[in-house]
Amino acid sequence: MSDYVVIDTLSAFDDACRALTAGTGPVGVDVERASGFRYSQRAYLIQVFRRDAGVFLIDPIAFDDLAPLQQAIGDAEWILHAASQDLPSLRERDLAPPRIFDTELASRLLGHERVGLAAVVEDSLGIVLKKEHSAADWSTRPLPEAWLEYAALDVVHLPDVQDVLVAELAEQGKTEFARQEFEATRTRAPKPPREDPWRRLSGLHQVRGARNLAVARELWLAREEFAQQQDVSPGRLVPDRSLVAAVLAAPESKGALAGLSAFNGRASRSQLDRWWAAIERGRTSDDLPRQRVARDTLPPPRAWADRNPEADARLKAAKPLVEARAEELGMPTENLLTPDMLRRTAWQPPAEITPESVGDALTALGARAWQIDETAQLIADAFVDLPQTEEDPSPTDS
Known part of the structure; x- marks a missing residue:
């Protein structure tokens, strides 16, 4: 085991930056977070490797x-593995790559069956990596030496892996596919804040009635506030199932809440006043949530035959053609074109169906140029002889 050192002083940081400036070639970068332990998704360790x-x-x-x-x-x-996972944490610290190479995404485009970092390193270089610390609490200080070796090995092989994957992409004629995918990943805008994020509460479907939903909302908000203050993952304070259990049990007093066996977690008793106050706010709130919220989602395909038979016919005609093309290209169908893009195009196609109009529709949904080149003609051919409705239904609740 090599002796790896965490850089946490300005002098060591300056030395590292000078060395990286003098290095050659692309830079392998990885981030370790403390997901499941901390509230934030901030980076707790940044690993960087450059040849020389x-x-x-x-x-x-x-x-x-x-x-x-x-x-x-x-x-x-910058060479990253599953870049979409690490870029938000890097941007939070004003670290932004001018160009990226994503070894996971490249492996998907190449049709590799295994795309985890350890598998990609093993398949590309014949080197076996152990991944036993991937779910560790990286906010721990000091970090154990075994964790540091694990973290270092996540980046030291990335340039060599890139060399292998670049050659494979060229051999399969997918270099431009990869370039467009990498750039789309690098420049993808953050997702907008979710409306009513408390509705993500696992098990909320069991809760009936606007008043009970208000209680669930206030419990979720109270937990969220406390978790942020403590920088602790909300589920480690009080699990979702416990919040829902408290709503369903409808305790009549703080003591009854304390006696509820299903209401547990590290902060269930120590913060009892906080939870009871949240329950009371929900029970007295004038702001009652709706039981169901309209979302920009499509019905599940199994319901299309009844809800929109023309769209169902379009989807059933186009889907096997896209799947066959993905198989010809040797990649997963979802990397050629996401199921959601195809479904939305089938649900509400252009007024006049041509490869160009289908391509415009896919562009509006976020498809890359190479994906449109490979699929627009197929989709148009599948749609063109099928009957069209004058006005297709709008997206509804799933």
């Missing part, structure tokens, strides 16, 4: 400003 520079394990919590790291990497390409 070495590997550096940087504690981002120790520094107010990571701009020198961005400057040291300069305009070099």
Whole structure:
């Protein structure tokens, strides 16, 4: 086992940045968070590797400003695995790659059966990585040496893996596919805040009535506020199932809530006043939520034959053609075109169906140019001889 050191002083950080500036080629980057332990998705360790520079394990919590790291990497390409998972945490610290290569996404486009980092490294280089610390609490300080070795190995092989995957992409004629996918991942805008995020509460479907939903909402909001204050994952304070159990039990007093065996978790008793106050707010609130909320979602395909038979026919005609093309290209269908894009196009197609109009519809849904080139003609051919309704139904609740 090598001796890896966490960089948490300005002098060590400056040395690392100088070394990275002098390094050559693209830069392997990875992020470790504390998902399931902390409230935030902030980075608790940033690993960086560059040839002729070495590997550096940087504690981002120790520094107010990571701009020198961005400057040291300069305009070099960043190699990440499953970049969409790490980019938000990096952007939170003002670290933004000018270009990326995503080894997981490349592996998907190439049709690899296994796309986890350990599998990709093993398949590409014949090196076996152990992944026993992937779900660790990376906010731990000091970090154990075994964790540091694990973290370092997540990046030291990335340039070599990239070399192998670049050659495979070229051999399969997918270099441009990958370039467009990487750029779409790099520039993808953050998802807008979810309306009524409390409705994500697992088990909420059991709750009936606007008043009980108001209680569930207030319990969720109270837990969210406390979790943020403590920087602890909400579910570690009081699990979702316990909040729902409290709503369903409808306790008549704080003591009854305390005696509810299903209401448990590390903060269920220590913060009893907080939870009881939330229940009382829900029971007296004038702001009662709706039982059902309209969303921009389509009915499940199994319901299309009754709800929109023309759309059902379009989907059934186009889907096997897209699947066959994905098989020809040697990649998962969802990487060629997401099921949602195809469904939305089938549900509400262009007024005049041509490859160009289908391509415009797919573009509006976020499809990349290469995906449109590969699928628009197929979809148009599948749709063109099928009957069209004058006005297709709008998306409704799923």
